[in-house]
Structures are given as C-alpha cells and as structure tokens.
Amino acid sequence: MSMTYLGKAVSRVDGPAKVTGAARYAGEFPVPELTYGVVVSSTIARGKITRIDSAAALGVPGVVQVFTHENRPHTAYLNRSWRDEVAPPGAPFRPLYDAEIHFSAQPVALVVAEDFETARYAASLVRVEYEQGPHTTDLERERGTAYVPPKKRNGIAPPPDPRGNAVEALAAAPRKIARQYVSPFEHHNPMEPFATTVLWQDAGRLTVFDKTQGVQNVQSYITSVFGLKAANVQVISPFVGGAFGSGLRPQYQVFLAVMAATELERSVRVTLTRQQMFSFSYRPNTIQAISLGARPDGKLLALTHEAIGNTSQHEDYQETVVNWSGLLYGAENASFIYKLVKTDWASPADMRAPGATLGVFAIETAIDELAYELSLDPLALRLANYTERDENDGKPFTSKELRACYQQGAERFGWSKRNPAPRSMTEGRELIGWGMATGAWEALHMKAAARATLRAGPMLEVASATADIGTGTYTIMAQIAAETLGVPIEAVSVKLGDSSLPKSPIEGGSWTAASIGAAVQAACETVRGKLFKLARGLENSPLANADIEHVEFADGTIRLPGDPSRSVPIDRALAAAGTEALEAEETVGPGLISSRRFSRNTHSAVFAEVRVDEELGIARVTRVVNAVAAGRILNLKTGGSQVMGGVVMGIGMALHEETMPDHALGRFMNHNLAEYHIPVHADIPAAIEVIFVEEHDPEVSPLGVKGLGEIGIVGTAAAIGNAIYHATGKRVRDLPITIDKLL
Amino acid sequence: MNRFEYARASDVAEAVRARAADASARFIAGGTNLIDLMKENVARPTRLIDINHLPLRGIEDTDAGGVRIGALATNTAVAYDARIEARYPLLSSAILAGASPQLRNAATTGGNLLQRTRCYYFYDTGTPCNKREPGTGCPAIAGVNRIHAILGASENCIATHPSDMCVALAALAATVRVTGPSGEREIAFADFHRLPGDTPERDTNLGEDELITAIDLPPEGFASNYSYLKLRDRLSYAFALVSVAAALTFDGDTIREARLALGGVAHKPWRDTAAEAALAGKPANRATFETAAAALLADARGYSGNAFKIELARRAIVRALSQAAAGTPQVQTDKRVR
Ligand SMILES: Cc1cc2nc3c(=O)[nH]c(=O)nc-3n(C[C@H](O)[C@H](O)[C@H](O)COP(=O)(O)OP(=O)(O)OC[C@H]3O[C@@H](n4cnc5c(N)ncnc54)[C@H](O)[C@@H]3O)c2cc1C
Numbered sequence A: 001m002s003m004t005y006l007g008k009a010v011s012r013v014d015g016p017a018k019v020t021g022a023a024r025y026a027g028e029f030p031v032p033e034l035t036y037g038v039v040v041s042s043t044i045a046r047g048k049i050t051r052i053d054s055a056a057a058l059g060v061p062g063v064v065q066v067f068t069h070e071n072r073p074h075t076a077y078l079n080r081s082w083r084d085e086v087a088p089p090g091a092p093f094r095p096l097y098d099a100e101i102h103f104s105a106q107p108v109a110l111v112v113a114e115d116f117e118t119a120r121y122a123a124s125l126v127r128v129e130y131e132q133g134p135h136t137t138d139l140e141r142e143r144g145t146a147y148v149p150p151k152k153r154n155g156i157a158p159p160p161d162p163r164g165n166a167v168e169a170l171a172a173a174p175r176k177i178a179r180q181y182v183s184p185f186e187h188h189n190p191m192e193p194f195a196t197t198v199l200w201q202d203a204g205r206l207t208v209f210d211k212t213q214g215v216q217n218v219q220s221y222i223t224s225v226f227g228l229k230a231a232n233v234q235v236i237s238p239f240v241g242g243a244f245g246s247g248l249r250p251q252y253q254v255f256l257a258v259m260a261a262t263e264l265e266r267s268v269r270v271t272l273t274r275q276q277m278f279s280f281s282y283r284p285n286t287i288q289a290i291s292l293g294a295r296p297d298g299k300l301l302a303l304t305h306e307a308i309g310n311t312s313q314h315e316d317y318q319e320t321v322v323n324w325s326g327l328l329y330g331a332e333n334a335s336f337i338y339k340l341v342k343t344d345w346a347s348p349a350d351m352r353a354p355g356a357t358l359g360v361f362a363i364e365t366a367i368d369e370l371a372y373e374l375s376l377d378p379l380a381l382r383l384a385n386y387t388e389r390d391e392n393d394g395k396p397f398t399s400k401e402l403r404a405c406y407q408q409g410a411e412r413f414g415w416s417k418r419n420p421a422p423r424s425m426t427e428g429r430e431l432i433g434w435g436m437a438t439g440a441w442e443a444l445h446m447k448a449a450a451r452a453t454l455r456a457g458p459m460l461e462v463a464s465a466t467a468d469i470g471t472g473t474y475t476i477m478a479q480i481a482a483e484t485l486g487v488p489i490e491a492v493s494v495k496l497g498d499s500s501l502p503k504s505p506i507e508g509g510s511w512t513a514a515s516i517g518a519a520v521q522a523a524c525e526t527v528r529g530k531l532f533k534l535a536r537g538l539e540n541s542p543l544a545n546a547d548i549e550h551v552e553f554a555d556g557t558i559r560l561p562g563d564p565s566r567s568v569p570i571d572r573a574l575a576a577a578g579t580e581a582l583e584a585e586e587t588v589g590p591g592l593i594s595s596r597r598f599s600r601n602t603h604s605a606v607f608a609e610v611r612v613d614e615e616l617g618i619a620r621v622t623r624v625v626n627a628v629a630a631g632r633i634l635n636l637k638t639g640g641s642q643v644m645g646g647v648v649m650g651i652g653m654a655l656h657e658e659t660m661p662d663h664a665l666g667r668f669m670n671h672n673l674a675e676y677h678i679p680v681h682a683d684i685p686a687a688i689e690v691i692f693v694e695e696h697d698p699e700v701s702p703l704g705v706k707g708l709g710e711i712g713i714v715g716t717a718a719a720i721g722n723a724i725y726h727a728t729g730k731r732v733r734d735l736p737i738t739i740d741k742l743l
Numbered sequence B: 001m002n003r004f005e006y007a008r009a010s011d012v013a014e015a016v017r018a019r020a021a022d023a024s025a026r027f028i029a030g031g032t033n034l035i036d037l038m039k040e041n042v043a044r045p046t047r048l049i050d051i052n053h054l055p056l057r058g059i060e061d062t063d064a065g066g067v068r069i070g071a072l073a074t075n076t077a078v079a080y081d082a083r084i085e086a087r088y089p090l091l092s093s094a095i096l097a098g099a100s101p102q103l104r105n106a107a108t109t110g111g112n113l114l115q116r117t118r119c120y121y122f123y124d125t126g127t128p129c130n131k132r133e134p135g136t137g138c139p140a141i142a143g144v145n146r147i148h149a150i151l152g153a154s155e156n157c158i159a160t161h162p163s164d165m166c167v168a169l170a171a172l173a174a175t176v177r178v179t180g181p182s183g184e185r186e187i188a189f190a191d192f193h194r195l196p197g198d199t200p201e202r203d204t205n206l207g208e209d210e211l212i213t214a215i216d217l218p219p220e221g222f223a224s225n226y227s228y229l230k231l232r233d234r235l236s237y238a239f240a241l242v243s244v245a246a247a248l249t250f251d252g253d254t255i256r257e258a259r260l261a262l263g264g265v266a267h268k269p270w271r272d273t274a275a276e277a278a279l280a281g282k283p284a285n286r287a288t289f290e291t292a293a294a295a296l297l298a299d300a301r302g303y304s305g306n307a308f309k310i311e312l313a314r315r316a317i318v319r320a321l322s323q324a325a326a327g328t329p330q331v332q333t334d335k336r337v338r
C-alpha cells in the first residue's frame, strides 16, 4: 500500500511552536503569585553539616522561607518510596534529608522568595559549616575495591555467561592483543536547564511543570515521597529542551519545588544553574580491559571483556557495557565481567546509549587493533567474525542487516580505496585517516497506551503520556494517526507530556517510536473500525456490502479504491450517527513469546575520515557515513536527524567531552559550557551521511519499527579513534582524544 | 548575585568621579565577563557604572601616524574596521579567533583588556583561590590545570590571561590610554597586565579608579608578514591552550624586526623581546624560528595537566613564524592550520 506520511521526510509538527517561542518549557509556564526557589549547594564531597545559618537570608525582605534539613517537612521513610521507575538498586538520594553530605554540590538549602533576584541574593547569604569527611572520587585509585553488583538493576542485562575457556584459549591463541581503554565522566548538558514550576491550587492540588522524560514517573515519585493522592498531582512536560537520559529520573529540583509548594501553600519555581546541573546524572567514568585471541586468518578464538564503572555510595548504578562484544562477535571462548566502584559522587545515570557507547568503543577499537596485528582489513576482520545469532544466548535476531550496513556504508564512503598502512594518506600538511566501527543498540517494544478521538472536520486528536525530548514523538504520532485514518496531517493534534493522559513508560531506550507508535496505531484502528461501521450503516450507504479489508481511508473519506462513487466522507458518517466524537484507547505490549525467542537489536556501520595536523596535534573530522539498520523508518527527516545528532555527540565523545574532577576537593571543576567542551559547528563535518538500510522486520514491533534515538552515537567514537590511528599511527585508548595525546 | 545600584555615566569625568566615590563600584561595558562573574558571586559590586553612553566608540587616525581605538569600540567593530583590516590585520585576526560572533558584538575593547582569568577555581566560590580570596591557597597547582600558565607563574597563582586580542596588542606594542581622578596617563601595553607574584588578586596596573579611554596603535602594523595562530580544545569557541601572535618585517631575506607574543600561557599576554631579538637580523628559516622558540620557552614550567603546552607552544611558535614569513597568515574561518 502506498503511504502518504509514513516513511516520508515529514517536517516536525512542533517546529513552528519551537521557533516562534510559543512552546513553553518547565521553567517558563506563567503562574500567578509565583515564588522562586534557589538552591544552595554543598562545597564538600563528604561529611556533615555542623551548622547552617539562614538568619541573614531570612532577614532579606521578600524572602519567604529557607528550607534546610533542619526544618524540612516530613517525607516518606522507606527507600522503596523514593525509588522511581528507573532507579538502580540502593537508597535513592533524598534532598535535605539530614546533615550528611554524599557528594559535592549536593543541595543543602532552598531559599524561597517573592522574586528570583531576591532568592538568588539571599541564597548567597546562607552560611553552612561542615565537618569534612574523607572522600574517594578517583576510580583509577579505587579500582582494587571493584565488586560485582549483588543486585541487578531492573532492565539491565547482566554480563553474559562465559563460553568455553577464555583463559586457556587466549594462552594458546597464535595471535593476541590485550588492551585497556578509559573513558571520562561526561555530563548530559542539555541546553534547557532542569526546572520545575509547581502551581499550587486550593485544596492542595498540584500541577507540576517539570523537565522530564517521564511525567508519570515523576507523578508517582511525588505521590509516594510526599504521601499525596495521584488525583491531586498532575505532571506536565510538553516540551523538553534536550535531556539525553538526564531527565529519566526525577531530579532534585522537582522534589524541592514540590516540598516548598506544599509547605508554603504557594506556587513555586526552582530552576537549576548550569553549575548545579553537574551535580547529578553523568556517564560514569570507566576502565575497560579487552583481550582477543585469533587465528592468523582473523577467526576469533577467545575474547574477554571486563569493565569497571564508578557509582555513588548509595546506589549501584548499572548499565550494559560488556555484553555488546559477545553480541557482535562469536568467539567460542569468552568471558565477561562488569564491576562497580563506589565513589563519593552522585549516582551516574543513563546517557544516550548508556553502556553501549563505552563497551562498543572498547571492543571496536580492540578489533581495529587486532586487524593491524593480523595485517587484515578491519572490515574484512569483522566480516570474518560476523554472527547470525546473538552469541550471548544463542537466540536468533528478529532481523540483522548489519552486513548490508557494512556493504552500503563502505561503498558510499569509498572504503575500498583505502590504503591500509597507517600514515599512508596525506594532503598538504595533514595526515588523512579512514576508520570504521560497528554500532549496536537495543530495539525494545514496551507496553504503552494511546487514545484517539475523531471529531467532525474531520479533526483527529491522539494522546499519550509519553515525552518528546526533541526526538520527534509529536511528529510520528501525527503521521501514524493521519495515515491510519486517512486525514491530512494538519488535521491531527497530538497531546503528550501530561500525566493524566494514557499510560506510557518513560521516553528512553529508543523504544518510544515502536511502543507509542503501536499504541497510536491500535487506537486509530479501533476508531477506524467504529467509523466504518457507522459509514456502512448509513441509509443507502455506498459501502453497504463492503468489507473493512477492502476499503481505504483517504482524503477524509472512506471509499472503495477504484470506484469514486462508492465513498462516504468521514464527517457524514459522524453526523449521521449523531455522535460528536468517536474515541478509543488502546494498550499494546510486546508479544511475550516473541520477546523470549528473539534478540532484538539495531545495528550500524560508521565510517569516519579525519585529518590530523600531526605537529600541532589537531584532529578534524571531515566526513562521516553512518549506515543504520533499524527496521522500518517512520520519518526520514526526524529519523535522519536523530542519527546525525548521535554522530555529533559521538564526535564530542571522541574528541571533546570530559568532566574534569579535582580529586583533592572531590569536585567537578569545568562545570560550565565554556570549559565543558561539546562540538561546535566548526568541529562537525559538512558531510554526515546517514544511510537507512532496508530492514523488513514484522517481528520486532507491530509497526516493524526499531527506534533511532541512540544508535547514531554508538560506534562513532571508535570509528574516529580508528581513523586517527590510521592517519597517525598513534593509538589513543583514553577518551577524549585531545591535542596533548596526539603531540 | 548581590544587590547593586545602577548608574549611567554621561561623560568620562562623571564616570571617573562616580568610581572614585565608591570603592566597590565597577564600570560595566559589554558585560560579557562582569555579569557572569556576578552571577557566580565572584564579583560583588555594590554599584554598576554603565559607561556604554560615553563617547568612546570611535576608531580614528592619530597624529603620530597610528590608529586610536576607543575603549567602547566593540570587538566586532574593531575586527572589521577597514583601517584595522588593512593596516593591523594581526589585531583583526586575533579578535576573530576569540569567543563567538554574538560575544564579539557585545564585548568592548576596554572590557577585553580587563576580562578575568578562566581558571575553573576562580569561577567557583565553593573552592579556595588566592586570586578571588587572597590567602586561601591555589588548588589549581596540584589540581585541574590544563588551561593554566607555563610561564611567569608564582606559587600563589598559575592562572592565565585568556584574551586573544591582547596578544596581538602586546605584539603590536600598543599603548593604553586611561583617565583617573588626577587626569590622563598612558600605560605601555607590556606594563598593563601583571604577573601574579604574591598579589594574584591584581591583574593589571590600572588604578582602581581609572577608566580606559582608548588604545593607541603605533604606525608599524606588520601588515605584510603576520599570523595569529590559536590552538584550543575544539576548532572554534574555546579559549586558547596556546596562541601565538607573530609579526615580521624584512630587509630582503633577512628579518629586520620581529614581534612574538603568546596567549594562554601566562598571567599576561606574553611578549618576549629577547626572543624577538634572536630573530632580528637572521634568515627566516626553521632553525631561526626554533632558536627563538627555545629562547622564549627556556624558563617554561609545566604542571600535572599542562606540561604538554611547553612542547605545543614550541611548535606553535615555529608554525606561526613560518606562516608570517611566508605571508600566508592563519585564516580564522579556515579550520585547517596552514
Ligand atoms: C563563553 C565565552 C567565551 C569567550 N571566549 C573568548 C575567547 O576565545 N577569546 C577572548 O579573547 N575572549 C573570549 N571571551 C571573553 C570576552 O572577550 C570578554 O568577556 C570581553 O572582551 C569583555 O568585554 P566587555 O565589554 O563585555 O567587558 P565587561 O564584562 O563589561 O567588563 C569586564 C571588566 O572590565 C571593566 N571595564 C570594562 N570597560 C572598562 C573601561 N573602559 N575602563 C575600565 N574598566 C573597564 C569592568 O568593570 C569589568 O571589570 C569569551 C567570553 C565568554 C563569555
């Protein structure tokens, strides 16, 4: 069937609202009689508050209250009540709970005033005295204390079981390498600061405008922490200015804003500063070790992959780091270890393709190193070890077009023209390097609900509590709805980011398109069925004997293809039935049997060109081709943008991003966007080519969709690092690859 | 941010009077640095004296044959001024290597001279810092010091002056014109910024109550053989790890006069006249350039995170001098280094 909207390059439907400023963000909603809260942050990493003096702050006219652990209201006691949908095992951080300091820049007070300026000034007057405790923040120094997390994090696969005997196989392997890779702390740094505006209404009803990737997750956190009724707490987040995972968990500003609002019985807004956004949620610092043993022809005989990541003292944050090696490569002897080290930092958090960015960087660099060791083409080595099954558990994939990714990416990039010798390609002063890497991510389908409402016009509304963090959720929901009911996309309105809407999981893991998409389609199909019945039931209906399988919904009508006389406008069907609206809500979840029988993954092949001024240590990425197999692509434009954005973030991971800790102070130091470097335009190549490889997969999700939010970043850093090696002969194993490492 | 009063000065005398009357008042020009410092509670002026309405925006010829740049001329206005582009392209290039177009549109010449270090600790009131709070210590020395000094530092402070524009002004031997309660005076550029010594809280030799009114450029602009080369942690919009302003004049194939100044390496724009002297009278070749670089860096000292800058500076000096000698200056919009 030919499609009007699905699979096309449809511009984002929320675009005009965003560029005209009509889109409102959490810290912008106008609320009458609003008060403003400003957070005071701790200066030490660990210890106790011995004295906190709010007198000067309270003395400033316009200050309403200063909240500290000494006067905070009563909140839930059990850890369980503080645990949100994605919380790792452990005791979630409780803001202003007691005198204990768990990490540097922990919130220690909230100053609330009638206006923002007063609150900010008064916050500078709060005096806090500490008894400093000894802190440990250095993963490298503490690596000896690494442990296997006793309790698995929900939704995170533990390392795969060992296969064969990796130690013996490595010892016996004719060729081998053993390498260590290090990745730094990285902070998500979305443009929009974290902010919450709480509208306090009579009888204690709260409307909470929050920056979040999951309104219902925040709602249930608020109700359980503060003992409020769900009916009295509505969480709204229609637009999110980027999050990359930092908005998956309720952050402390939402707690503080709700606490202040319920205590003061006033509306409150709390907006964090950029510096404060370095006090929670980051990609953990990791050290990885990989050993590969191979035959001279490239066949892998043994593979070991061990990763150590830091976590906080109070939670065992876990992500899937080492499994990707086992997923991608079929060594008969393999072992995998994943350990944590407790540090006096806040808990890490999922950051775009959590775990995979790190694990795949390590294995895809190691594979490149092995290719040079064996004098094989890096792509040929990958093909020699290509797997048709998920080698971790022997399951088949719902689909895996990685081979086509390699082939189409290589062809577009011109890989065959590559001179394999390092330092062999130059132009002017610069060395040119070509590198490639594989990417993989999950293709999950989660249970989600959506509602569709059709009115005369025709006008169609679709709604779900999901989020659009810039990924294009609004747009694909509109596309699916318009396509299913045959109305123009302009006639579709989309509601999301509201906890009162049909139930949705957090927007994460790249599952939103598949999951919300399936629910929207199901709801629209139910409406479609109802509508068809009405149309067929009309007096002298032109569709009297027709069957729903044979009609098409197009141009606002229901009709038999090829016979223009047999057509009923949607409006007529609605009018005749005397109903104002047709509505349906549907919940769709993954097929249980299928999810046990198959592995479900997206794959990609990333090719990168760099040019390096060796004398000055400057590397420029000048070309990237990313060939992605992600099932059905709903929107070439927003989907392409997601992959491109992932590549840009991968360039940042390779060359720029790094939060620099001062271990003596236990504090992150480059906590602003001038010194925390992300790529700017000059760092991004004019050509980032995204290829969507055809992949037909009816098994993976009802729409055949796999999701694109994260795959673009996976593999990119390794491809760039490999290209730098090819250019210079220098292998940099600790990210980011900065000037000093190339000199 | 503390509370402050705001007053708008309408002439230079009024601005200077207002400043002299209130020790904790500050002038505000573009505000691109001062406002950030106020937001972070690093600067806590009780009064802002807005000098944006003073008649100090002009760029004009001087009787001495040079050019005078008003203290309020924006970085953009200076960089794209036809006279500056033609006669002092080194200055134009250095300005365009800095910040972003939006910032350059707001930033002024006077403010650029007085912008403060980007040392991470200086900006974070949760940490000690001798420059911010004298006597509290310098955590950068044993801490995160990637962007810190390799020349002229002290045990009290290893911060750098972050300006690009000032590196060119140092190389060009500009003069800073200032007005204080007791009248006008001139400060040679080399004497304007200070080394940290044991008073790191003082960045410059400008009096507390003095206003910068203009910068005078001498007649020689080194317009044929110059280059400003800036190396940083991304290809644009980052402060210099090392930057080099190089300018040469020739007698045939022999260097007649050389100017060499570095940014991002010291508490002040680092012009080295001894290294310049080592270039004068020599042929413009790699050996000459390396000798000059070695002379300039002889006393360089690195710390845990920035020792690489010594070697980087050496290479950058050689490259910038080569670019200048060849008449192929670094183009700031070209991310490839020539
Ligand atoms: C994100 C970011 C990136 C940047 N990148 C760079 C870069 O790469 N390279 C670079 O060189 N710069 C860079 N800058 C710095 C920028 O150039 C300076 O902030 C700017 O030049 C300051 O000028 P201003 O007019 O805004 O000064 P203001 O902020 O108004 O003032 C700065 C100081 O100068 C004083 N002052 C101002 N004018 C006078 C005067 N006439 N007489 C006496 N005192 C005066 C003020 O009292 C204040 O103390 C960057 C800035 C930011 C925020």
Ligand code: SF4
Residues within 6 Å of the ligand: B117, B119, B120, B121, B122, B128, B129, B130, B131, B132, B137, B138, B139, B140, B141, B148, B156, B157, B158, B159, B200
């Ligand atoms: S280097 Fe200077 S500015 Fe930085 S912490 Fe030390 S004293 Fe402060």
